[in-house]
Amino acid sequence: MTTRTLFIGMDGCTFTILDDLCVEKDGQPAVMPFLGSIMARGTRAKLRSTPNPLTPPAWVSLMTGRTPGNHGLLDFIRAEERGEDVFFTLYDSRDNLAETIWSIASRQERRVAVLNLPFTAPPPKDLNGFMVPGFIPWRHLRRNTVPGDFYDRLKQDLPGFDPKELAWDFEQEKQAVDDLTDEDRENWVRYHLPREKQWFEIAKYLLKEEAPELMAVMFDGVDKLQHQAWLFLDPALQHDGVSDYHKRMRTLCLDYFRQLDGFIEELVTMAGPDCQVFMASDHGFTATTEVVRINAWLHEKGYLHWKEVLDPGSEAAKRREESMFANLDWTKTTAYCRTPSSNGINIRVARNPGETGIKPEDYEAFREQLILDIKALKDPVTGESIVSEIHLREEVFAGPAMMDAPDLLLVLRDFGFVSIKNKLPIVEPREEPAGTHHPDGIFIACGPGVRKGVQIERRHICDVGATLLYSQGLEVPGDFEGKVAGDMFIKPWLIQNPIRIGEATRGVNKDANAEGMADDEKDKLMAQLQMLGYME
Amino acid sequence: MAESKSAIEQTLIHIAADLTQDWGIELDQPLSAETRLVADMEFASVDIIQLIVAIEEHYNRPKMGFQDLLMNDGSYVDDLSIGQLIDFVHEKLTGVPA
Numbered sequence: 001m002t003t004r005t006l007f008i009g010m011d012g013c014t015f016t017i018l019d020d021l022c023v024e025k026d027g028q029p030a031v032m033p034f035l036g037s038i039m040a041r042g043t044r045a046k047l048r049s050t051p052n053p054l055t056p057p058a059w060v061s062l063m064t065g066r067t068p069g070n071h072g073l074l075d076f077i078r079a080e081e082r083g084e085d086v087f088f089t090l091y092d093s094r095d096n097l098a099e100t101i102w103s104i105a106s107r108q109e110r111r112v113a114v115l116n117l118p119f120t121a122p123p124p125k126d127l128n129g130f131m132v133p134g135f136i137p138w139r140h141l142r143r144n145t146v147p148g149d150f151y152d153r154l155k156q157d158l159p160g161f162d163p164k165e166l167a168w169d170f171e172q173e174k175q176a177v178d179d180l181t182d183e184d185r186e187n188w189v190r191y192h193l194p195r196e197k198q199w200f201e202i203a204k205y206l207l208k209e210e211a212p213e214l215m216a217v218m219f220d221g222v223d224k225l226q227h228q229a230w231l232f233l234d235p236a237l238q239h240d241g242v243s244d245y246h247k248r249m250r251t252l253c254l255d256y257f258r259q260l261d262g263f264i265e266e267l268v269t270m271a272g273p274d275c276q277v278f279m280a281s282d283h284g285f286t287a288t289t290e291v292v293r294i295n296a297w298l299h300e301k302g303y304l305h306w307k308e309v310l311d312p313g314s315e316a317a318k319r320r321e322e323s324m325f326a327n328l329d330w331t332k333t334t335a336y337c338r339t340p341s342s343n344g345i346n347i348r349v350a351r352n353p354g355e356t357g358i359k360p361e362d363y364e365a366f367r368e369q370l371i372l373d374i375k376a377l378k379d380p381v382t383g384e385s386i387v388s389e390i391h392l393r394e395e396v397f398a399g400p401a402m403m404d405a406p407d408l409l410l411v412l413r414d415f416g417f418v419s420i421k422n423k424l425p426i427v428e429p430r431e432e433p434a435g436t437h438h439p440d441g442i443f444i445a446c447g448p449g450v451r452k453g454v455q456i457e458r459r460h461i462c463d464v465g466a467t468l469l470y471s472q473g474l475e476v477p478g479d480f481e482g483k484v485a486g487d488m489f490i491k492p493w494l495i496q497n498p499i500r501i502g503e504a505t506r507g508v509n510k511d512a513n514a515e516g517m518a519d520d521e522k523d524k525l526m527a528q529l530q531m532l533g534y535m536e
Numbered sequence: 537m538a539e540s541k542s543a544i545e546q547t548l549i550h551i552a553a554d555l556t557q558d559w560g561i562e563l564d565q566p567l568s569a570e571t572r573l574v575a576d577m578e579f580a581s582v583d584i585i586q587l588i589v590a591i592e593e594h595y596n597r598p599k600m601g602f603q604d605l606l607m608n609d610g611s612y613v614d615d616l617s618i619g620q621l622i623d624f625v626h627e628k629l630t631g632v633p634a
Contacts, residue, residue: 092589094598122593139559140586 001111003207005278005471006271007216008264009062009117011055012223013281013442015046020235021257031254034265035444038277039453042446043488046284046458051396051409052343053283053437055223056091058461059118062282064098064505065465065480069399071098073119078404079338093119093133097400099477099505101465102127105214107506110472113212116199116220129212132202134220138167158205166198182245185228189252192221193259200263207270214472215271219260226285229253230435234287237433274448276471280464281441288416288436291428292386294337294345295328295420301373305332306422327422331356335370337406340417344406345370367392367407374410379427386427388413415439443485449493456487475502538630545569545622551590552577552618569619584616591625600628 022036030036050057050068056076057068064071078091096119102112106128113130114120121133121144131146141163142151154161180188196219203217231237232250242250268277298304307329328336334357335347347367348357358366377386389411397405410418416436443459445467446452462482469476470484476499484499539547549567561578563571573579573587588602605624606613627633 090585122589137582137586139583140555142558143555143586143590 001211001213003211003215003271003275004213004473005215005468006207006267006275007214007468008267008277008279009059009216009218010222010260010279010281010442011059011218011220012226012283012285012437013279014226014284014286014438014440015044015442016235016285016438017226017233017257018442021254021261031258032261032264034261034268038264038268038279038446039444041452042277042444043451043454043456044445045443045456045485045488047280047441047443047464048458048460049283049437049439049441050461051391052341053439053441054341054343055118055282058282058441059218060096060098061461061482062280062464063100063102063117063120064096065101065462065469065477065482066098067397067399067462067481069397069402069405070481071096072399072401072404074397074401074405075339075342077339077341091119093121093123095119097508099508100124101468102129102131102214102216104469104477104505105472105474108474110214110474111210111212112214113203113206113210113216115203115206115217117216117218118220129214130206130210134218135168137169138163141167154202154205157209158201160198160201162198165194166202180228186249186252188228189225189249189256192224193256196221196256196260196263200267203263203267204270207267214468216468217267219263221256222260222281223285225253225256226435228435230285230287231432233435234433237287268446276447276450277445278464278468278471279442279444280461282461284438284440284442285435286415286438287433288412288414289430289433290414290416291419291430292412292416293421293423293426293428294410294418296422296424297377297426298335298337298345299422300426303333303335303370305329334358334366335407337418337420340420342406343410343412343418345374345408345410347407370408374408377426384413386413387411445485445488449489449497451488451490456485459485470497470499473497475500477502477505479504539626541622541626544625544629545618547594548591548618548622548625551594552587555583555587555590567618569617569622571618572615573617574615587621591621595625595629597628600625 018032018035021031022033022039024030050061052068054075056073060071060073061067068074072095073091076091078095102114102120103124103126105112106126109128111129112127115132116134118135120131121136123131123133123144123146127146130150132141132150133144136144145151199217199219203215206212207215226233229249232246232253238250271277295304299306305328307327330348333348335345337345347363347370349360349363350357351360371390374387374390375385378384379386387410391409391411393402393405393407393409396409412418414436415438440458441461443464460482462480463485464482466476466480466482467485467488476484478501486494486499552571553567556577559578563576565571571577573584579587592598592600602624605616605620
């Protein structure tokens with residue numbers, strides 16, 4: 001068996017950084033010379049992410065060829081309103097309504113290996129190959145690894161295999177969006193160097209020992225670094241007068257990318273010249289320069305009412321203030337933002353007797369007024385709108401999961417994520433630029449049949465899954481929203497390997513044996529959040 | 537046919553043992569219905585979530601309603617024994633209260 005397709009994911013990777021690191025500069029050699037050579041002998045495109053360019057919806061769209069309204073993974077945290085409260089839990093693979101390319105390839109007898117892709121746990125039962133999921137704490141990696149004995153095989157065969165170093169650490173990951181001290185930020189970057197090496201070593205092992213036909217590995221340190229270290233990476237923010245700390249941080253960040261380039265080179269070399277190589281990110285990155293406190297603004301406009309804090313100054317009150325979730329008086333609130341990562345506003349509609357919120361018949365007029373109010377939120381100095389785009393739910397989340405999505409999706413003028421804290425002012429400049437997600441990520445290909453040295457029109461993230469199936473010689477399911485990126489390939493290749501559209505994906509029955517789903521689900525949300533320490 | 541309570545006990549002990557086999561915890565007693573998740577097995581909140589997922593996966597019942605067990609009079613319990621989990625699963629599978 002030989003590896004026909006190698007996919008390397010890089011969370012949050014952007015050409016803004018890559019183009020700077022892939023070339024010689026100021027007499028210094030390129031930080032990522034191999035990736036530069038890949039782009040020179042391959043095809044590249046910007047990759048438009050999901051409407052909310054965020055890890056959960058975007059990676060799952062990449063893996064399913066479906067948009068978030070159809071696959072249902074909308075955020076890290078899922079929330080549902082219940083009476084006068086709202087309940088939260090973490091999304092997992094069981095919430096994905098769409099079949100993944102790993103399952104599609106598996107049922108057509110392709111052997112796959114899938115490393116560190118998020119929302120793949122619990123793993124599918126029909127996988128033909130290997131899966132070590134991402135975003136899982138080390139204590140639960142064994143049970144979520146496929147096949148059942150693979151985890152022990154790694155421990156036995158792979159010197160240095162360390163699940164604690166490899167796996168998702170809830171406390172560590174929270175730092176990605178926290179304000180860190182200089183020392184913590186330095187440690188944060190250092191933390192990702194050995195972690196990525198662990199994933200690389202597993203990928204190398206699988207390529208050597210198993211050579212799966214479809215091999216995928218994702219490196220998520222790119223995103224984590226850029227959140228905290230954008231200031232040291234963005235070429236537009238580098239200048240001669242930076243501090244010694246800045247220089248040290250930049251050197252450390254470049255070490256990370258240098259190491260990543262080495263990993264890519266070794267994996268591509270191992271896969272061999274007959275393998276098609278694809279790289280993609282779930283979204284891009286850019287600088288955010290201000291904080292927009294959307295719930296505080298909704299409060300000012302009378303849409304949102306904070307829950308009264310009975311014991312101000314207490315530890316519980318402080319936790320609530322710092323919580324990533326809204327803490328509101330649900331009897332009076334008509335519109336609110338649930339989580340910063342949602343970048344959305346939910347409108348509360350009283351659909352049943354006794355429920356609070358607006359009347360269903362008032363929904364359209366209410367939403368229209370809310371949109372007008374948001375448009376009126378402007379920079380007092382320049383007059384520019386703080387929110388550059390406002391999307392209606394039905395426009396960007398159409399599909400069976402639409403009702404779980406925010407009623408309005410906001411795009412801030414600097415692409416930042418909103419804050420939901422009860423603080424003022426509504427809009428405040430950041431002390432220094434921070435990294436945030438940009439809707440345009442990367443899509444790169446090279447290998448047999450791939451055009452050399454060209455840049456093509458921007459593709460959509462759903463196209464990546466379709467293109468990987470095409471690379472495997474498989475039909476693209478008829479219900480895929482993503483299309484094969486045909487313009488990445490030379491014409492003779494396309495003639496010899498025509499793009500074929502086949503049967504629809506196989507449905508994923510999420511309701512099997514579910515009992516009392518509505519109530520049970522809502523309660524589970526609360527239970528999980530409580531246990532995660534987000535609610536008292 | 538629904539599993540007997542003793543079969544459920546064996547299953548849940550097996551799942552808990554499998555889940556924790558390389559955590560490095562040292563139990564004073566072998567795993568049993570009396571073993572407590574937090575006090576004896578050093579479970580964190582996310583571990584309880586993962587145990588619930590494992591149980592639901594085993595029985596292919598994704599929505600078993602574990603919140604009934606985790607909440608007591610509107611508050612969250614501090615700890616759970618494997619025996620409580622056994623009773624809960626038995627009730628869900630058979631409809632017979634423990």
